[in-house]
Amino acid sequence: MRHPNDNGFAERRLAAAEAKRQLLAKFASxxxxxxxxxxxxLAARQAVAVARESRRAERKALKLAEAAMAVAAAEAKERKxxxxxxxxxxxxxxxxxxxxxxxxxERDRRYAARKARQA
Numbered sequence: 001m002r003h004p005n006d007n008g009f010a011e012r013r014l015a016a017a018e019a020k021r022q023l024l025a026k027f028a029s030x031x032x033x034x035x036x037x038x039x040x041x042l043a044a045r046q047a048v049a050v051a052r053e054s055r056r057a058e059r060k061a062l063k064l065a066e067a068a069m070a071v072a073a074a075e076a077k078e079r080k081x082x083x084x085x086x087x088x089x090x091x092x093x094x095x096x097x098x099x100x101x102x103x104x105x106e107r108d109r110r111y112a113a114r115k116a117r118q119a
Contacts, residue, residue, distance in 0.1 A: 007015070031038045 033039075
């Protein structure tokens with residue numbers, strides 16, 4: 001059984017050739033790279049791309065600066081904590097020495113009092 005819309009080989013071949021001609025005509029009428037409007041659009045795109053890259057570079061520089069500031073702040077905090085620990089250790093050592101000196105003085109006082117009682 002034949003379909004009424006069934007195209008034969010020759011008709012399909014003519015349709016394909018016509019589609020190819022239309023496609024070629026479309027590309028032939030497209031603006032060329034030497035066209036002033038095309039040059040203008042291309043220049044505008046390049047300007048936008050340059051501006052985008054400069055903004056990207058600025059953001060990157062800002063992020064690097066922020067990271068450097070964060071590192072410097074962390075180092076300063078670590079130095080302060082180390083100084084605080086050293087000060088605490090020095091304070092603790094001085095208190096230990098003072099306590100030992102006080103105990104020795106008390107011991108010497110008791111020893112002197114005992115010797116005084118014996119004599």
